[in-house]
Amino acid sequence: MTSDNILRTGQSWLARQITNHTSFGAYFEPLIQLLLPQWRSDRLRSKIVSIRQESHDMYSLVIKPHRRWQDFTAGQHLELTVEKDGAWMSRFFTISSSPAHFKKSGLIELSIQIQEKGQITPWLSKALHAGSIVNLSQAQGEFCLSRQEEPILMIAGGSGITPFRAMLQQLSLMPNKTDNVAKTLMYYARSSEHFLFKQELRKFTEQVPSLQVHFIDSAEHGFLSAQHLERYSENFKTSHIYLCGPANMILHGRKLLTSLKVNWQQLHYEFFGPEPIDLEQSSGANSILFSRSNKQISTEESAPKTLLELAELASTNPVSGCRAGICHQCICQKKSGVVYNTKTQQYSDTGAQEIQLCISVAASDLVLEL
Amino acid sequence: MNQPIRPNQTTLDNFAKDLNDIRAKTMKEVGQIDANHIRKMIRVQRASEITGRITMVLGFINPVLWILGVLLLALAKILDNMEIGHNVKHGQYDWMNDPNINSRNFEWDHAGDSASWKRYHNHEHHTYTNIIGKDRDFGYGLLRLSDDTRWKPKNRWQLPVFVLFSMMFQWGVAYHELAGERIFFGKRRKKSSLPITRTQLRNAFFSKGARQLFKDYVFFPLICWPVFLPVLLGNFCANMLRDLWTASVIFCGHFTENIHVFKMSECENETQGQWYYRQILGSSNITGSRWMHLLTGHLSCQVEHHLFPDIPAWRYLEISKQVQAVCKKYDIPYNTGSFTKQYFSVVKRVVTFSFPPPKIHAQAG
Ligand code: FES
Numbered sequence: 001m002t003s004d005n006i007l008r009t010g011q012s013w014l015a016r017q018i019t020n021h022t023s024f025g026a027y028f029e030p031l032i033q034l035l036l037p038q039w040r041s042d043r044l045r046s047k048i049v050s051i052r053q054e055s056h057d058m059y060s061l062v063i064k065p066h067r068r069w070q071d072f073t074a075g076q077h078l079e080l081t082v083e084k085d086g087a088w089m090s091r092f093f094t095i096s097s098s099p100a101h102f103k104k105s106g107l108i109e110l111s112i113q114i115q116e117k118g119q120i121t122p123w124l125s126k127a128l129h130a131g132s133i134v135n136l137s138q139a140q141g142e143f144c145l146s147r148q149e150e151p152i153l154m155i156a157g158g159s160g161i162t163p164f165r166a167m168l169q170q171l172s173l174m175p176n177k178t179d180n181v182a183k184t185l186m187y188y189a190r191s192s193e194h195f196l197f198k199q200e201l202r203k204f205t206e207q208v209p210s211l212q213v214h215f216i217d218s219a220e221h222g223f224l225s226a227q228h229l230e231r232y233s234e235n236f237k238t239s240h241i242y243l244c245g246p247a248n249m250i251l252h253g254r255k256l257l258t259s260l261k262v263n264w265q266q267l268h269y270e271f272f273g274p275e276p277i278d279l280e281q282s283s284g285a286n287s288i289l290f291s292r293s294n295k296q297i298s299t300e301e302s303a304p305k306t307l308l309e310l311a312e313l314a315s316t317n318p319v320s321g322c323r324a325g326i327c328h329q330c331i332c333q334k335k336s337g338v339v340y341n342t343k344t345q346q347y348s349d350t351g352a353q354e355i356q357l358c359i360s361v362a363a364s365d366l367v368l369e370l
Numbered sequence: 371m372n373q374p375i376r377p378n379q380t381t382l383d384n385f386a387k388d389l390n391d392i393r394a395k396t397m398k399e400v401g402q403i404d405a406n407h408i409r410k411m412i413r414v415q416r417a418s419e420i421t422g423r424i425t426m427v428l429g430f431i432n433p434v435l436w437i438l439g440v441l442l443l444a445l446a447k448i449l450d451n452m453e454i455g456h457n458v459k460h461g462q463y464d465w466m467n468d469p470n471i472n473s474r475n476f477e478w479d480h481a482g483d484s485a486s487w488k489r490y491h492n493h494e495h496h497t498y499t500n501i502i503g504k505d506r507d508f509g510y511g512l513l514r515l516s517d518d519t520r521w522k523p524k525n526r527w528q529l530p531v532f533v534l535f536s537m538m539f540q541w542g543v544a545y546h547e548l549a550g551e552r553i554f555f556g557k558r559r560k561k562s563s564l565p566i567t568r569t570q571l572r573n574a575f576f577s578k579g580a581r582q583l584f585k586d587y588v589f590f591p592l593i594c595w596p597v598f599l600p601v602l603l604g605n606f607c608a609n610m611l612r613d614l615w616t617a618s619v620i621f622c623g624h625f626t627e628n629i630h631v632f633k634m635s636e637c638e639n640e641t642q643g644q645w646y647y648r649q650i651l652g653s654s655n656i657t658g659s660r661w662m663h664l665l666t667g668h669l670s671c672q673v674e675h676h677l678f679p680d681i682p683a684w685r686y687l688e689i690s691k692q693v694q695a696v697c698k699k700y701d702i703p704y705n706t707g708s709f710t711k712q713y714f715s716v717v718k719r720v721v722t723f724s725f726p727p728p729k730i731h732a733q734a735g
Pocket of ligand 1: 331356
């Protein structure tokens with residue numbers, strides 16, 4: 001244990017003893033918020049510098065992160081937390097700008113697609129303005145380019161372009177003259193107006209000779225297929241392949257590539273953003289993942305059960321009491337997905353939230369912290 | 371203390387519908403102002419705790435400062451337990467998604483471990499309110515408050531027991547949960563899942579209790595070494611003031627003269643209307659100023675709290691007007707009165723039931 005660690009453990013022990021809080025920061029938080037609105041002891045209070053409209057349904061937040069916000073790698077994401085009507089709302093967004101840009105300007109960008117029925121994304125761009133405060137987590141995620149010598153193939157679907165924009169911006173700002181490894185980006189969008197960062201991506205190809213970018217209009221040319229792969233990236237079988245986009249695109253791409261005998265180790269993918277809330281569509285069976293116990297269970301359409309019953313069936317040992325929504329003992333953190341609350345008769349938000357298991361039923365696939 | 375005749379089912383169904391409407395209407399409004407309210411309360415609590423502890427130390431300059439410090443610290447503890455802790459642990463602010471203002475994480479300045487308290491209070495007391503034999507908060511197993519409980523000779527002394535219990539209320543409550551859990555465990559139902567063993571429970575009790583003792587009787591007195599004793603004594607007084615106050619508020623909420631008690635058999639397969647009806651008959655309110663309500667954590671609106679335990683408590687005052695109107699409409703009794711009136715009627719109840727019921731000989735014969 002380093003002396004830093006000892007100090008920290010000692011501090012939090014003392015905080016527990018004399019304040020009943022996990023840290024002194026948590027105890028003083030409401031007081032500090034008087035001076036610094038929205039300050040959180042467990043987050044990094046950062047400032048919005050500007051908001052840029054990228055297309056009719058996407059905008060970028062330009063943020064100056066708090067000075068304790070550490071560096072990141074292109075392709076990583078972070079959790080953005082804002083206060084809405086008194087409630088903290090959190091969402092994960094990919095950082096769409098590069099570490100090199102951050103080093104130069106001290107700024108990062110989050111490019112956010114507006115989810116039509118979402119609670120946060122349509123609201124956020126109106127609620128925030130230059131000077132507003134948001135809370136950030138440190139960057140996290142493994143979806144980053146490896147340093148190997150093999151060629152690289154990137155496949156983006158719609159707003160799944162954001163991590164690639166960060167990676168390519170990084171390459172263009174830190175050009176490596178000896179770098180001849182072939183890099184290809186296949187960028188799918190549902191019409192020619194839907195390509196984001198078009199100018200910028202073209203500019204990157206001029207600055208990075210080993211880079212090729214293909215804009216593929218899926219309305220005209222269809223979805224990712226074996227022919228496309230052959231045409232745009234003849235050496236894809238030996239490439240490291242990065243996939244980012246909507247869930248069904250990734251599932252499709254994964255299936256296609258494995259059927260073409262691409263090695264699993266070469267495949268990297270990231271499901272992008274929350275799936276749009278479409279409750280009609282998801283009324284069928286949903287799958288529930290219990291993240292702590294790493295167990296999974298599916299709901300049955302014919303015999304709807306509360307999440308508490310399902311959690312018990314999956315023997316995850318949930319706490320319960322009244323089983324009627326009164327005692328709040330069955331509170332559990334929902335990591336993602338939509339639940340229907342039978343007591344308030346309302347659908348939840350898609351992000352992380354506390355829910356009462358005994359009066360909630362699944363309205364989409366869920367991840368629960370149990 | 372005659373049990374009123376329970377209205378028929380249709381009346382109760384309509385009654386429940388009216389109450390549900392009040393709930394739905396209020397829940398829709400919950401938002402920023404509730405978050406602001408609870409944060410403000412926490413700020414006041416922090417400010418009074420910090421200044422209280424400091425002024426108490428300055429008591430060596432002038433004893434009045436010591437008294438002021440004790441009062442401020444007592445205020446901080448009362449706010450922490452009542453308006454903040456009790457309400458947060460009922461999940462009234464869970465929608466804020468705030469890691470510190472949240473029924474799962476909140477730990478209060480109280481001898482009772484939060485999780486045990488929640489397990490017992492939110493579940494048993496709020497579900498089985500005033501059902502003899504089920505709601506152990508009814509008399510806390512110490513006081514005989516109804517003829518449905520058999521009289522024992524020790525009940526003769528229940529007035530002094532009542533006074534002592536009030537002064538050490540936090541420890542009483544903490545122990546009560548522990549013992550309660552044991553009983554609960556004894557007849558643990560197959561379906562109920564408490565992922566906690568007796569040992570864990572006992573450890574929770576001892577570690578939380580020890581932490582509270584360490585804080586008020588070791589840590590703070592020690593770091594103020596030259597004034598060790600005054601600080602220790604001051605903390606003791608602050609704890610006792612808080613205990614007296616909270617005990618009184620809680621007794622006024624459930625043990626006043628006109629409170630009704632129920633038998634388990636009456637409550638099986640209750641409809642929502644019947645449940646609401648029992649909650650109203652089993653609780654009593656206290657009238658008073660805004661400060662008085664804050665200090666009781668709005669348990670002065672015990673009736674509303676029992677109807678809607680997870681609506682942010684500061685809204686109970688507003689709701690109580692609507693609830694009273696609904697009660698009047700259906701001719702359902704609604705128990706309210708000033709603090710002195712209610713407290714006096716609690717004492718009266720404690721004294722009344724310390725004597726054996728007059729009919730006991732006839733029954734024995
Ligand atoms: S078990 Fe009591 S609220 Fe869910």
